[in-house]
Amino acid sequence: MTRHEPHYEWDLHYAGKADYLAGLGKLRTAWGHRGWKVHDTPPPEGSTPGRPVPNWPGLSTTDDHGITIAIYLDEYTHTPTLSTSGGCIRYDRDDGVTARKRTGAGEQPAREGAITYDDGVQVTIGPIQAITPNPGMKDEGAADGHTYLLPVIVTNRSGAPVELRDGIGARKGANPGVRWLPGYSLLPGGPATVPEGSSTRLETVFTAQTLPSHMNISYQPSELHASYDWQLTTR
Incomplete structure (x- = not known):
């Protein structure tokens, strides 16, 4: 994290692809209801020879505070990941959401x-x-x-x-x-x-x-x- 460009990431856990895609669908609906533009992101490209890459897409949006929110598979670990970046992050690990x-x-x-x-x-x-x-x-x-x-x-x-x-x-x-x-x-x-x-x-x-x-x-x-x-x- 830098002072001017804060960025946070959290690993997520899903039972499988169907569960993950269902979560994306709910996010797409929720973000759309808030008037946020939703962007589809492609699955990650393979970075480890001989290791198959799950064909799981992602989503991203920008909220009313200019914070970019994204959910995707990490390109190295292939773990579902939630990230926020830019603006003034409201999720502060020290103080917590009150x-x-x-x-x-x-x-x-x-x-x-x-x-x-x-x-x-x-x-x-x-x-x-x-x-x-x-x-x-x-x-x-x-x-x-x-x-x-x-x-x-x-x-x-x-x-x-x-x-x-x-x-x-x-x-x-x-x-x-x-x-x-x-x-x-x-x-x-x-x-x-x-x-x-x-x-x-x-x-x-x-x-x-x-x-x-x-x-x-x-x-x-x-x-x-x-x-x-x-x-x-x-x-």
């Missing part, structure tokens, strides 16, 4: 709540639900009557794919007696991408011999977004 609206557990104790970020990404957390542990949960020490599920829903209206991170946590000692099950984290299968216009439901599981009256947690949906603290009531 919230423009907070309701419920995002600002005061409640069973659930929502945060809407300035770029249109919305996060809804809660309510906490008592569940019957399955055999896999019991293998990690979960017990009947003491196992709970916490749902997190991320809705993407940002105009570009959002790569989620397993960014849920809490300050040390914030929730006495609570133990999170490692095998039931938000993203046990690795990174996940929420396409433009889509929602993804994530779930994490914890145990507690005595459920506290409220849970203090923090959540950061991606590297691009600021982390916020939540206080969820459990009853």
Whole structure:
């Protein structure tokens, strides 16, 4: 990155070409609705002898702030890539995209709540639900009557794919007696991408011999977004 020409890149993850092309289609529609001109870009040319190049095209546009947004296959790694360049990049890894609206557990104790970020990404957390542990949960020490599920829903209206991170946590000692099950984290299968216009439901599981009256947690949906603290009531 330079001071005058900032440029950022993020690797994206798709199940396959069909999933990738479906994501491009949603982007094309979303960008078009915003009045942004959409440009098709060809698949990358082969740069490694003997290594086939996936025939995956790309898209690019320029937003209202003069920032070029593009999604394409990296010419060397053939990894789906999201890039932004030019202008004043609003996605700052240090500060993160901040919230423009907070309701419920995002600002005061409640069973659930929502945060809407300035770029249109919305996060809804809660309510906490008592569940019957399955055999896999019991293998990690979960017990009947003491196992709970916490749902997190991320809705993407940002105009570009959002790569989620397993960014849920809490300050040390914030929730006495609570133990999170490692095998039931938000993203046990690795990174996940929420396409433009889509929602993804994530779930994490914890145990507690005595459920506290409220849970203090923090959540950061991606590297691009600021982390916020939540206080969820459990009853």
